[in-house]
Amino acid sequence: MDIYFVDINGVGKLLNCKNEGLDLALMLKQRYPDKKVVIYSANSKNNVFHEAWDKCDSKIEKNALPYQFQSLVEQYSVEKYKNNHII
DSSP: OOEEEEESSSOSGGGTOTTTHHHHHHHHHHHOTTSEEEEEESOTTTTTTOTHHHHSSEEEETTOOHHHHHHHHHHHHHHHHHHTTOO
């Protein structure tokens, strides 16, 4: 399983994304709907009406504790394995 953590500032510029990481996160989710896309940012108020906030799988603050990132990865891993009937 792939999990993409996408910052919303300073990424997507090479792809000419007007809204930088938000556009990139949305494109990833639309292209790969089975992949998990997590938006992370120090500013969750940035462009609050952008579609990516609703379409992506989760959001996490950039200054979140490592435990919070780990918990999210574990949650998605358990979901994946349950869906594949491995557990």
